[in-house]
Amino acid sequence: MLAADEKRLILLTWNKTKTYFPHFDLRPDSKHIRWHGKKVVAALGDAVRHIDNISEALSALSNLHVYSLRVDPVNFKLLCHCFQVVLAVHLADKYTPQVHLAYDKFLAAVSAVLTKKYR
Template sequence: MLSAQERVHIAQVWDLIAGHEAPFGAELLLRLFTAYPSTKTYFRHLGDYPDPVQLLSHGQRLLEAVGVAVQHVDNLRAALSPLADLHAHVLRVDPSNFPLLVHCFQVVLAAHLQGEFTVEMQAAWDKFLTGVAVVLTEKYR
């Protein structure tokens, strides 16, 4: 799936995010809800106006899952299988929402990392996150 250089880019970006998962994740969710209001359907527990503490908490969990994917980039299916089951069978998230999440994540990365987030890194992360989204949708079949 990913070339050796792409894996390096994934790790470099993750090193910049590590330790800041909650704020990155919270901003990702806010951007998702703002740009795609229909996605709030799956976050009813956060309410119409999410509490910052709840956003940080859910954002932390979201980015921790991305961290698991980064650590298991060679075996995303096995690493993300429980998460895929949860989203497909319990939460019943429409899989068309995963690309929206990927897009918002790319925006958050670019906004925060700016010059450190090179075109090559962006391309690697796009490929990686698309792979994560594909794995998460496989349980829907």
């Protein structure tokens, strides 16, 4: 399945996946992953409920990520892509091109709010 070079690269980079969550169990169905996933989905739910003012809804979260956690802003874009994949899998036929485009714009707005204070 994996070539020797690919295995070596994975082994060398695996510890870097724990940059922000060194204490997390990263295995599938981990309670840590589920707990953090619920927090992420709750934040996105806040953004949906305040869709006309996403900036205000996510202001505290933005401050936390910028000033306390110092999360690399590229992670927000990656999270948006991951969320799109999850939506596509779970919504199946209901994930139409129009729904995809709407979520793409919404998640881009969320990402922009979360990265704005980095500038």
